[in-house]
Amino acid sequence: MKDTVKRALISVAVFAVIYFVSGPLIGTSVYDMYLKGIEFLAAVIGAGCYWIGSNKR
Numbered sequence: 001m002k003d004t005v006k007r008a009l010i011s012v013a014v015f016a017v018i019y020f021v022s023g024p025l026i027g028t029s030v031y032d033m034y035l036k037g038i039e040f041l042a043a044v045i046g047a048g049c050y051w052i053g054s055n056k057r
Contacts, residue, residue: 007054018046
């Protein structure tokens, strides 16, 4: 259980880093909703890839 909580916290951190860093890198404005959606989905996919990749059987 402790390993799962650690993986979850790191996954949230990965999501936050990707989400907040991708905006300045892409150069989106507040009104560009398509790029905001792409930023959010990229962060979700990145966090999901970490979650799946860090699974130990």
